Amino acid sequence: MEEITRKKMLVLALVAGEIMLKNGGETYRVEDTITRLCKSRGFKYVESIVTPTGIYISVDHPDEDGREGPMHSFNKRIKNRKINLEKVAMVNDFSRRFVQEGLTIESGMKILKTIEKSPPPFNNYQVAFFGGITSSFFILLLGANFLEFLSAFAATIFVTYTITILAEKEFASFTIHLVGGALAAFLAILLGQVSGEISINRVIIGEIMVMVPGVAITNGVRDSIAGDLISGMARAGEALIVAVAIAFGVGFALNLWTFLGGGL
Amino acid sequence: MTVALKFVYAYIATIGFAVLFQVPKKTLLRSGFAGAFGWSVFNIINQEFNSVVVATFLAAMVLAMIGERFARTEKQPFTVFIIPGIVPLVPGVALYNTMIAILEENYNLAAEVGSEAILIALAISGGLTIVLSVNAYLRKKRMALAEKRAIKIQEKKNKLVNDQDLDPEEQQKEMEKTKLEEYYKEQFFDDEVQDYSSDEEEQ
Incomplete structure (x- = not known):
C-alpha cells in the first residue's frame, strides 16, 4: 500500500x-x-x-x-x-x-x-414536544393525576427546549443542567400554586427525567465491568457532574422559594 | 392501574426518550416496544417481590435480549433500542430523593436512597452486561461453526471437480446441490459477520 x-x-x-x-x-x-x-x-x-x-x-x-x-x-x-x-x-x-x-x-x-x-431526524420543536410527552407519561407511571400530567407536559416542553438551545450554543454541560434544573423547579413551583392537587415533587421528577444522566451512569458502570476503566470512570464522572448540576439548580430554586416565604 | 395501561404509558414515554436521543425514525416503534416490555417486567416483578433492584436487574436482562433480537433483524446498532429503553428504569426518582434529602440535611435518608440509586444503576448494567457477553460468546461459537462448514463445502467442491469417474450429468446435479448449500451458508455466515450488535473480540 x-x-x-x-x-x-x-x-x-x-x-x-x-x-x-x-x-x-x-x-x-x-x-x-x-x-x-x-x-x-x-x-x-x-x-x-x-x-x-x-x-x-x-x-x-x-x-x-x-x-x-x-x-x-x-x-x-x-x-x-x-x-x-x-x-x-x-x-x-x-x-x-x-x-x-x-x-x-x-x-x-x-x-x-x-x-x-446530515440534519438530526427530529428538529428542536419536535424534541421539545416529545420531551413533554415523555415526562408526562412517565409520571403517569408513578401514579400522577390528570392535572400533574398536564403541568408536567407543559413545563417540560419549556425545559427541553431551553436545554436543547443551550446545548446548541455549546455551553458547558454543567451550566446547561444547572439552568435546566432551576427552570424545572421554578415552573413546578409556579404550577403548584395553581392548584393544591399538583404535587411539586412529582412534577419536578417528571421534568428532570429528560435530563437525568441515567444513560451515562449505566454506560459508565458497564464500561467499568467490561474492563474499559478509563471510559468507565470518565462517563461516571460526567454523570456525577450532570447530577450535581441538576441538584444545584433544583435546590437553588426550591431554597429561594422557601427563603421568600413560600411553603412547599 | 392495570398492567396493560401502564404498558401503553411506558410505550409512549419510551418513544419520547427515543426522540430525545434522535434514533432513526423507522426504529421508533421498536424502541418503544423494548422499553415498554422491559418496564412491564420491572413493574410485575416489583409488585410480586417488592424489590426494586431485583426487578430492575431482570428487566434489564429482558431488555437486552429484545434489543439484541431487534438489532439483528433491523441491522441497527443495539444501542438504538436499549438506550431509550433503559431510561424508564434508571434511578431518576432515587437521585431526586437523594438530592431532596441532602437539601433537608437528612443525611441518613440521603445515604439510604443514594445507595439505592447506585444499586439500581449496578443492576441495570449488570443485567445488560451478562446478556451481552453470553450472546457474544454464542456468536463466536456460531461463527466458528459456519467457518468449519465453509471449509467442508469447499472440500466437497474440489472433490467433485477432480472426480473423473462421475458422468457429466451427475456432476452437474451435485454441483447445483453444493451451490445451494453454499448459498445457505453465505446467508447464515453473512448474518453473523454483519452483526455488529455487541462486543466481540477479533484478533
Whole structure:
C-alpha cells in the first residue's frame, strides 16, 4: 500500500470513529469500527484506544517488498458530545458497506462527510414536544393525576427546549443542567400554586427525567465491568457532574422559594 | 392501574426518550416496544417481590435480549433500542430523593436512597452486561461453526471437480446441490459477520 493511501485510510477510520463518538456511540463500538475499517484495507497491525475525550489509533504495515514500513499514529481530541443515535447507526451501516463492498477511499470519505452534515431526524420543536410527552407519561407511571400530567407536559416542553438551545450554543454541560434544573423547579413551583392537587415533587421528577444522566451512569458502570476503566470512570464522572448540576439548580430554586416565604 | 395501561404509558414515554436521543425514525416503534416490555417486567416483578433492584436487574436482562433480537433483524446498532429503553428504569426518582434529602440535611435518608440509586444503576448494567457477553460468546461459537462448514463445502467442491469417474450429468446435479448449500451458508455466515450488535473480540 502506498504511503498516501495509508494516510487517507487512517484519516477515514478516524473520521468515522469521531462521528460515532461525538454522537453518543459507545467506546468499544468505536474501537471495533476503526479496527474493522483498517483491517479491511490490509493493515496488518491496528490498535485503537478510545475514551470519551479522545481517539488514539496506530497502524503498522510492511510495504510492497515486505520490509518494515513506518508506523503511523493519529490522535483526535473530542470536545463536544451529544446524543444522535441515528448518526451512530449510519456510520455503523457505512462501515459494514465499506468492509464488504470494497468502496474506494475517496467515495467512502464523501459518504462520511454527508453523514456528518446530515440534519438530526427530529428538529428542536419536535424534541421539545416529545420531551413533554415523555415526562408526562412517565409520571403517569408513578401514579400522577390528570392535572400533574398536564403541568408536567407543559413545563417540560419549556425545559427541553431551553436545554436543547443551550446545548446548541455549546455551553458547558454543567451550566446547561444547572439552568435546566432551576427552570424545572421554578415552573413546578409556579404550577403548584395553581392548584393544591399538583404535587411539586412529582412534577419536578417528571421534568428532570429528560435530563437525568441515567444513560451515562449505566454506560459508565458497564464500561467499568467490561474492563474499559478509563471510559468507565470518565462517563461516571460526567454523570456525577450532570447530577450535581441538576441538584444545584433544583435546590437553588426550591431554597429561594422557601427563603421568600413560600411553603412547599 | 392495570398492567396493560401502564404498558401503553411506558410505550409512549419510551418513544419520547427515543426522540430525545434522535434514533432513526423507522426504529421508533421498536424502541418503544423494548422499553415498554422491559418496564412491564420491572413493574410485575416489583409488585410480586417488592424489590426494586431485583426487578430492575431482570428487566434489564429482558431488555437486552429484545434489543439484541431487534438489532439483528433491523441491522441497527443495539444501542438504538436499549438506550431509550433503559431510561424508564434508571434511578431518576432515587437521585431526586437523594438530592431532596441532602437539601433537608437528612443525611441518613440521603445515604439510604443514594445507595439505592447506585444499586439500581449496578443492576441495570449488570443485567445488560451478562446478556451481552453470553450472546457474544454464542456468536463466536456460531461463527466458528459456519467457518468449519465453509471449509467442508469447499472440500466437497474440489472433490467433485477432480472426480473423473462421475458422468457429466451427475456432476452437474451435485454441483447445483453444493451451490445451494453454499448459498445457505453465505446467508447464515453473512448474518453473523454483519452483526455488529455487541462486543466481540477479533484478533
